[in-house]
Amino acid sequence: MKIEKISIDKLLLDPANARKHGKKNLDSIKGSLAKFGQQKPIVVNADDVIVAGNGTLQAAKELGWKEINIVRTDLKGSDITAFGIADNRTSELAEWDDDVLKELLEGLKAEDFDLSAIGFDDFFEKQEEEIDIPIKDSESSFVKAELIVSFDEKDRFEIINAITEAISRFSNASVECVGDE
Numbered sequence: 001m002k003i004e005k006i007s008i009d010k011l012l013l014d015p016a017n018a019r020k021h022g023k024k025n026l027d028s029i030k031g032s033l034a035k036f037g038q039q040k041p042i043v044v045n046a047d048d049v050i051v052a053g054n055g056t057l058q059a060a061k062e063l064g065w066k067e068i069n070i071v072r073t074d075l076k077g078s079d080i081t082a083f084g085i086a087d088n089r090t091s092e093l094a095e096w097d098d099d100v101l102k103e104l105l106e107g108l109k110a111e112d113f114d115l116s117a118i119g120f121d122d123f124f125e126k127q128e129e130e131i132d133i134p135i136k137d138s139e140s141s142f143v144k145a146e147l148i149v150s151f152d153e154k155d156r157f158e159i160i161n162a163i164t165e166a167i168s169r170f171s172n173a174s175v176e177c178v179g180d181e
Helices: 023-036 054-062 077-093 098-110 123-128 153-168
Strands: 004-007 042-044 050-052 067-072
Touching (some): 054 067
Antiparallel strands (some): 004 067
């Protein structure tokens, strides 16, 4: 793998990129780039179209960078498309060990590390939020809990799919979506 440093202006965002990069995501990437520099190259095809790293390019541009490290892939056709999807999907399939993560973040926080540089600026606020006490269904061993989620309409399907996917990992759990129309 040969790493090249090239002008950001030569690179093209993938017009078929299925991954969206919202403000919080881009702010986290910018924070990481500002704090640590670029620690892994962007993957591009022979035409300088980004295959993996669209968010990194966007963040680097917003930071005013003029050059960025890339690697070129020889993949073509469906292989390059599948790799771009896999690059995004494989990381989101990983799970956090919440206890270890909390311990690591507490250590960083104790050293006054800016957790927003790594996308965890609201971690401890979320930990303090409480969910209503579940109510046990008297006819079964199942517990029912109500979770109210607010979101922009444009994010509706992505959020519902993420919640459904997370809960579906448990064989005895189900999701019922009820929404305002």
